[in-house]
Amino acid sequence: MSSVYTTPAIHKLDPLLDPRWxxxxxxxxRASVFHSSKWLRALSAVYGYEPFVVTTCPPGxxxxxxxxxxxxxxxxxxxxxxxxxxxxxxxPLIDRPGEFDQMISHMRSEVDKTxxxxxxxxxVSYQPSDHTQLTRGVKYFLHRLDLRFPAKDLxxxxxxxxxxxxILRAEREKLQYEEGTSEELLQKFYRLLVMTRRRQYxxxxxxxxxxxLIGAFGNDLKIxxxxxxxxxxxxxxxxxxxxTMVYKYGCSNASFSRLGGTAFLFWRTIQEAKDRGLEEFxxxxxxxxNLGLIAFKEHWAATRTEISYWSYPPxxxxxxxxxxxxxxxxxxxxxxxxxxxxxxxxxxxxxxG
Numbered sequence: 001m002s003s004v005y006t007t008p009a010i011h012k013l014d015p016l017l018d019p020r021w022x023x024x025x026x027x028x029x030r031a032s033v034f035h036s037s038k039w040l041r042a043l044s045a046v047y048g049y050e051p052f053v054v055t056t057c058p059p060g061x062x063x064x065x066x067x068x069x070x071x072x073x074x075x076x077x078x079x080x081x082x083x084x085x086x087x088x089x090x091x092p093l094i095d096r097p098g099e100f101d102q103m104i105s106h107m108r109s110e111v112d113k114t115x116x117x118x119x120x121x122x123x124v125s126y127q128p129s130d131h132t133q134l135t136r137g138v139k140y141f142l143h144r145l146d147l148r149f150p151a152k153d154l155x156x157x158x159x160x161x162x163x164x165x166x167i168l169r170a171e172r173e174k175l176q177y178e179e180g181t182s183e184e185l186l187q188k189f190y191r192l193l194v195m196t197r198r199r200q201y202x203x204x205x206x207x208x209x210x211x212x213l214i215g216a217f218g219n220d221l222k223i224x225x226x227x228x229x230x231x232x233x234x235x236x237x238x239x240x241x242x243x244t245m246v247y248k249y250g251c252s253n254a255s256f257s258r259l260g261g262t263a264f265l266f267w268r269t270i271q272e273a274k275d276r277g278l279e280e281f282x283x284x285x286x287x288x289x290n291l292g293l294i295a296f297k298e299h300w301a302a303t304r305t306e307i308s309y310w311s312y313p314p315x316x317x318x319x320x321x322x323x324x325x326x327x328x329x330x331x332x333x334x335x336x337x338x339x340x341x342x343x344x345x346x347x348x349x350x351x352x353g
């Protein structure tokens with residue numbers, strides 16, 4: 001008797017309404033904070049993105065796999081499907097690579113059917129096969145620090161000049177440390193963020209995005225601020241998920257960089273994560289051309305992983321146009337007051353994902 005192979009049907013579910021998704025995220029070893037209902041809820045509430053999951057599991061059955069996306073409908077940048085906007089990475093929660101290809105093939109058809117510009121995925125461990133017709137796009141490095149060592153051993157691994165001495169300098173300077181989600185701490189963080197984004201020739205993310213994150217994550221989010229004599233000098237925002245502490249945003253006042261404020265905050269965060277029994281400190285993605293940021297993370301003895309974003313169809317960007325946009329951005333930011341820079345961020349971020 002001959003057997004006929006049948007491609008499993010693809011089903012969709014709403015991860016904010018279907019409790020099976022939270023169960024899969026809790027149990028799957030490759031699930032990250034970006035899969036969590038809290039992150040998806042913030043994307044939906046703040047920017048109006050529509051999250052959905054594709055799976056080979058039918059309604060009512062136990063959910064054993066899934067790939068989460070958001071629909072982005074923008075009058076400025078077009079309709080597209082991303083996994084996921086503003087997320088450093090987003091693994092497919094699967095057990096077999098064939099499931100991944102089935103889901104991607106379905107999403108390729110979805111792009112054509114809905115006349116979307118493209119679908120993009122951001123996997124860490126998986127690579128789509130050739131028949132999915134996805135094209136490799138931008139590459140990043142993802143850095144993670146293994147916390148399953150005694151604190152003194154971790155400290156010894158840190159770069160002596162670039163990390164250890166900065167931590168000790170901050171302690172000598174008696175920097176003050178605050179953490180929480182109060183409006184006062186949010187305002188301190190945001191003032192430093194505006195300074196930092198200006199140095200990077202970029203508008204800041206909207207203040208309401210961070211309020212949305214605080215509302216969605218509750219105690220799993222912390223704003224951490226280092227101050228000298230009452231003046232905030234550095235701040236980071238972290239998210240907790242299962243056994244991982246995630247560094248998501250950081251900012252500082254460059255005039256006080258010699259005090260070691262950022263190193264001080266990282267070390268406090270690492271110590272807290274260890275005290276809570278967490279096993280990993282995720283330091284986020286870095287553009288492979290940003291050698292300074294890569295060096296900063298590797299001075300903490302973090303391990304790098306190369307990740308690629310994949311899309312169908314490909315979205316080519318000419319080098320000349322990219323360079324021209326950078327020139328325009330530098331000129332605009334250099335003459336733009338803070339209030340105008342914030343307004344630009346408020347207008348743009350919903351459209352860029």
